[in-house]
Amino acid sequence: MVYESLRQALRTLLRHRARAFLTMFGVVWGTSAVIFLVSWGDGVRTMLEVGFFKTGKNMGEVWAGRIGEDFTPAADRRYLWFNLEDVEALRRRTRLASRVGAEAWEMLPAAFGQRALTVDVRGMEQHSQEIRGVPLVAGRRISQADVSHRRRVVVLGDRVRRKLLGAQGGIGSWIRLGGKPFRVVGMLRPMGSQLNQDRMQIDDQVWVPISTVHANWPAWWTHEPVVSKIIYRMVDRHQVDAAEREVRAILADRLQVSATDDEAIPIWSSIHMLNQIPVDQTRGMMWTLSIATLVIGGIGVLTMMLDAVHERRHEIGLRLAVGARRRHVLFQFFVETFAITALGGLMGTLLGVGGCWALTQLQVPDMIPVPELSASIVLGALGVMGSVGLLAGVIPAWRAAQIEPAIALRQE
Amino acid sequence: MARPLIALEGIHKRYPMGANEVQALRGLDLAISPGEFVAIMGPSGSGKSTLLEILGCLSHPSDGDYRLDGRSVAGLSVDQLAQVRGEKIGFVFQSFNLLPRLTAIENVELPLVYASTPRRERRSRAENALARVGLVDRGDHLPSELSGGQCQRVAIARALINRPSLVLADEPTGNLDTATGDEILTLLHALHREGNTILVATHDAKIGTQATRVVTIQDGKIARDENREAAA
Numbered sequence: 001m002v003y004e005s006l007r008q009a010l011r012t013l014l015r016h017r018a019r020a021f022l023t024m025f026g027v028v029w030g031t032s033a034v035i036f037l038v039s040w041g042d043g044v045r046t047m048l049e050v051g052f053f054k055t056g057k058n059m060g061e062v063w064a065g066r067i068g069e070d071f072t073p074a075a076d077r078r079y080l081w082f083n084l085e086d087v088e089a090l091r092r093r094t095r096l097a098s099r100v101g102a103e104a105w106e107m108l109p110a111a112f113g114q115r116a117l118t119v120d121v122r123g124m125e126q127h128s129q130e131i132r133g134v135p136l137v138a139g140r141r142i143s144q145a146d147v148s149h150r151r152r153v154v155v156l157g158d159r160v161r162r163k164l165l166g167a168q169g170g171i172g173s174w175i176r177l178g179g180k181p182f183r184v185v186g187m188l189r190p191m192g193s194q195l196n197q198d199r200m201q202i203d204d205q206v207w208v209p210i211s212t213v214h215a216n217w218p219a220w221w222t223h224e225p226v227v228s229k230i231i232y233r234m235v236d237r238h239q240v241d242a243a244e245r246e247v248r249a250i251l252a253d254r255l256q257v258s259a260t261d262d263e264a265i266p267i268w269s270s271i272h273m274l275n276q277i278p279v280d281q282t283r284g285m286m287w288t289l290s291i292a293t294l295v296i297g298g299i300g301v302l303t304m305m306l307d308a309v310h311e312r313r314h315e316i317g318l319r320l321a322v323g324a325r326r327r328h329v330l331f332q333f334f335v336e337t338f339a340i341t342a343l344g345g346l347m348g349t350l351l352g353v354g355g356c357w358a359l360t361q362l363q364v365p366d367m368i369p370v371p372e373l374s375a376s377i378v379l380g381a382l383g384v385m386g387s388v389g390l391l392a393g394v395i396p397a398w399r400a401a402q403i404e405p406a407i408a409l410r411q412e
Numbered sequence: 413m414a415r416p417l418i419a420l421e422g423i424h425k426r427y428p429m430g431a432n433e434v435q436a437l438r439g440l441d442l443a444i445s446p447g448e449f450v451a452i453m454g455p456s457g458s459g460k461s462t463l464l465e466i467l468g469c470l471s472h473p474s475d476g477d478y479r480l481d482g483r484s485v486a487g488l489s490v491d492q493l494a495q496v497r498g499e500k501i502g503f504v505f506q507s508f509n510l511l512p513r514l515t516a517i518e519n520v521e522l523p524l525v526y527a528s529t530p531r532r533e534r535r536s537r538a539e540n541a542l543a544r545v546g547l548v549d550r551g552d553h554l555p556s557e558l559s560g561g562q563c564q565r566v567a568i569a570r571a572l573i574n575r576p577s578l579v580l581a582d583e584p585t586g587n588l589d590t591a592t593g594d595e596i597l598t599l600l601h602a603l604h605r606e607g608n609t610i611l612v613a614t615h616d617a618k619i620g621t622q623a624t625r626v627v628t629i630q631d632g633k634i635a636r637d638e639n640r641e642a643a644a
């Protein structure tokens with residue numbers, strides 16, 4: 001019976017080729033749209049996450065500013081800075097940050113052989129390297145011993161490595177930073193574009209021990225070891241605001257400023273930007289849109305099958321006359337409709353998956369999102385398509401089963 | 413007289429027609445014994461097809477009692493009626509009613525499909541039935557590749573495949589030219605001689621001369637009932 005019904009379905013399709021094509025097109029289009037749009041939406045989300053988290057996952061960045069106008073007369077607004085003790089204090093007292101790291105920042109000329117360029121030098125330590133989480137392609141990171149002994153060692157960002165060392169240098173080469181010799185101990189993986197606060201790209205940086213920065217290039221306005229930026233990793237990305245308040249309060253206490261003065265202690269968390277982009281709503285909208293397309297396709301199939309039931313009422317009468325039960329007729333038309341929808345759905349799935357795959361094969365620039373296909377999307381699309389097929393199938397099948405067998409005796 | 417195969421008593425059939433209704437049959441009594449070849453004659457609209465509809469268990473009468481093989485069909489459900497049709501009745505129609513996308517042999521097999529007969533048996537019985545109507549070598553053809561007479565033979569083979577107690581034919585020659593119609597008539601005649609009970613509703617007076625009995629209907633009632641045993 002199933003086989004017979006499937007064959008019938010195929011024949012119906014072949015007989016109404018033009019109409020079947022048009023109605024199936026709706027289902028094909030709907031299914032591939034679901035897969036393509038939702039995958040693409042997911043791709044956008046991933047691209048943003050990757051972009052924002054490249055320089056540190058769930059990271060907050062804190063730097064020192066000036067006391068805000070609301071808190072002191074304009075003439076008295078003093079400049080602030082952090083030192084290593086502030087970092088220690090924050091690390092001890094925070095509950096909403098799982099890690100706290102320090103960075104000291106300098107722009108210095110770098111030279112290797114005949115080549116020279118100005119580079120972004122970052123004094124780093126264990127924690128800040130951990131938070132940044134940039135993988136190495138060669139060598140090692142700045143170690144605890146490097147920091148303790150203020151060693152002149154350097155880890156190169158990818159673009160600096162290519163511009164400065166070229167093919168001649170490698171791990172163990174000596175370069176000059178601010179005129180002083182440093183040994184290359186590691187190389188960072190190329191990171192491409194990043195979305196972060198200071199628009200400084202990891203690829204353009206070189207990392208040295210933070211103590212080495214303090215020893216060689218002390219601040220001109222103080223004897224304290226200055227920390228240009230404190231970075232932390234929050235425990236829970238959903239508590240981004242609470243973490244910012246807590247961190248600001250602790251540091252404000254250290255610097256003797258107001259706990260709510262965000263000009264004195266600005267904080268930037270990339271999560272905010274990610275949260276501003278309505279990824280979930282966009283995803284929901286894409287689902288809604290594509291389901292609507294599928295439903296329209298389903299209505300097309302429904303009307304086509306209702307027409308077919310009417311056209312074939314004599315055939316149905318004949319089948320009933322020779323002994324078919326109502327359930328046989330019901331089943332036959334249901335299977336036919338479902339087969340048409342399923343065929344369209346499978347074609348649409350192939351189209352959608354194929355389209356996504358083709359796009360991921362293209363070499364696209366870093367910041368262009370590519371669709372991100374997942375099994376759940378395909379299953380979801382097939383599920384929706386199946387429901388549409390069920391709904392579109394029930395009504396014509398029920399209509400067909402209501403036909404009176406006596407129609408077999410009546411001529412048109 | 414043998415126990416009647418068919419016993420109709422006071423049969424009425426009314427069709428709703430908008431607000432009022434059409435009285436297609438009005439109190440019809442009829443008994444038919446196994447082995448008869450009955451021609452149902454009468455003017456257009458007299459109720460011949462309606463009578464076959466009742467006899468073929470395609471619908472229930474509005475009123476009256478119908479016994480088939482001694483069993484009343486009045487209490488049967490829609491599905492039970494379908495089963496009776498499948499097992500006891502073979503239909504032949506004016507417009508053949510073959511399924512256009514099935515081959516001749518598949519059309520003949522159709523009643524067995526719904527009787528859940530195994531595929532093998534289906535095929536061999538269908539081949540026999542086709543042979544019986546003289547179409548052994550046309551099994552693979554689609555109805556569109558057959559002549560009208562051949563289509564009607566396929567339909568007759570389909571009607572015979574379940575070895576029915578009763579073959580009902582509604583204007584079986586109505587869509588055929590005279591010569592082909594005669595061939596079909598000869599075939600029905602031969603089937604009758606083999607012991608089949610056959611009822612033919614027709615305008616065709618020639619069928620009347622072939623039948624063992626001619627029942628004439630007028631306005632939903634039997635107007636005349638002649639036995640012509642001699643004609644056989």
Ligand SMILES: Nc1ncnc2c1ncn2[C@@H]1O[C@H](COP(=O)(O)OP(=O)(O)OP(=O)(O)O)[C@@H](O)[C@H]1O
Nearest residue numbers: 427428429434436455456457458459460461462463
């Ligand atoms: N389904 C129906 N609904 C309403 N009226 C019907 C229906 N079927 C038949 N009739 C009416 O019942 C009456 C008998 O019709 P029937 O088809 O039985 O006549 P018939 O003798 O077979 O005629 P013909 O020789 O033209 O085939 C007619 O008046 C017809 O209009």
Ligand SMILES: [Mg+2]
Nearest residue numbers: 460461462582
């Ligand atoms: Mg008629």
